[in-house]
Amino acid sequence: MATDLAVILPRVLIVSRRSVRKNKFVDFVGEYHLDLIVSYGAVPVIVPRVTGVHMLLDSFEPIHGVLLCEGEDIDPSLYEAETSNLSAEEMEEIRRLHASDTAIDKEKDTIEMRLAKLCLERNIPYLGICRGSQVLNVACGGTLYQDIGKELTNKLPLNERVVHMDYDNYDGHRHPVKVVENTPLDQWFKDSLEDEKMEILVNSYHHQGVKRLAQRFVPMAFASDGLIEGFYDPDAYNPEEGKFIMGLQFHPERMRKPDSDEFDYPGCPFAYKEFAKAVIAYQKKLNGLTNVKKSLKLDQEMEKKRKIIVRSFSLARNIYEHGINSSKESELEVGAEFLEVLLELYLYRISNLF
Template structure:
């Protein structure tokens, strides 16, 4: 199959780029591990650039069969119920100094990604959030975040439970343990790697924020020793075979690889991407089945001949009607197939009659008919708004007035009709 055909057939996964500075110019990038995994499992990554105004153009990236959101800066605290009351001004300043590359808010990226996350929730489009992407998902659904895990969470737990979630000097190599929750997708993916009935694996992470209050629709899948949620999903929207997948992972399974190798730490590491892609493919098939146009029925020779005769009959009848001509006896035989067709199809279902009225009875008048319908609806809406502000007395007077006008109208109309009858009789 040609590459051009594949680009049409394969499902599209939307990924938003991260903005950085290179040679005094802004550049957009996405981690290649994410792209490699999406492609390897049969989908096409479509990169949405972090460019001002793109959040207003998301419709232009349709069709969207899946959304993968990953790296980026801290989410604007004003977009959720951020509570900094337990942090001093000195601590906030220290957070900004220690995590300068993350605390620079990117409002445009926030707008793009929150827009995509909410779209996925509305349409049940498969969504996979990694690191910041999991935080976006939680915020989009009403959850909140810690402003800084170290300042707000780690220091408040017993020393043996304290841990580092970020190591700027050892990005790929840093690991910390997480406890996997039983009977969750993570448990299924990493089950073969769990030793002696334990539920712990070591993961790569690179973040100073995380889920504080998990949105109500989600269920945790993994916890760090300090209690931070490291993974969650929507159990009611998880069935990859049926195109359902809504999940957030705070850690980086795509980076959990052995030193100087592409071999994963655990066989289950790429499963998030594998199952996500499976859901994306299923969602595309479901979407195509809803929007596909039925193929025209192929008629055999005899039926095709009859179809042409009926069309010819209707065309002839229209010409006679529009031209005001009398029916020529030589044309009667050509009109017969159309007449027989109408006689055998006179009984219409109620739905067909309603549809015919909606169309304005004829295709020629459909446009003006629908315009009138819309105008009438607008007038009715305006009238209801005005009447809703009127008092009972005013409404009563209005009703009496229109009742009187209706009686007068009926009497005048009756006289006019009687006059027409008398003229025709004389």
């Protein structure tokens, strides 16, 4: 028995990250992401990071949203023809300092780039956290710092430098970011922002970040060293209408008080809440295009018209397959007129979808 799409909860695809446990590869996704997606009414569907999955993404349909989060550094060949001016010695030092992140995973890159571009093509809601925000920027033509410390921090005066990765205080480390007014972040954290400073303290687990922001995006927050900590597409942001394209460099889902599940700020879970709202709305729009009312009963007049249309298509099929044309031209015109009306209706629905 076919499953009714109307009763399927909205599906959010999340690509796993590969790790090694007991000498075996293990795929995982941080549970905070999964918990928030479920709590706001959607179903997380984990896309395993295994060879060949990028060729099987059609099998994960229907896709109502995509959440991309943790992972290794993105292959620099995907965002700039030439590497940065970092020397071989500097690159070796970066690999030593950030060993778990600098091992590029091209399979994960391929899977996530395809999903990001699919979201952009079909206006599927997309939330990128940390690496996921970088994937989104690169997918739209932006670039990244291969290492913030070498390419940005070290070029600034000491009093302007920001620590973006603190391995000794991994979950507890925070640094201030300035929130841009009249952006979603401003709305979510408005009760925690002082009018003059417009700052919140965010966590930080990255040594890379946005260098050149893709043209379609607008910044939502900056670190004091100028690094963009959040951005979105204002033309693709309206959760009530199923629109949501956003990237956050920090992890709001992990901004919690020590030894507690209480968030640092009431606004921390709002990225997930509004994303899920958009996912639910997108599913409803999608179902509106695909659902056909069942058990439709026709009166005698409508049934007569239906039979005429069916006969028209049957005659057209005979002409196409066998060259038999024993019909009157008027009998074929009925089917042609029906197709014209159907096409107009389809185009109307598509134009009003987005």
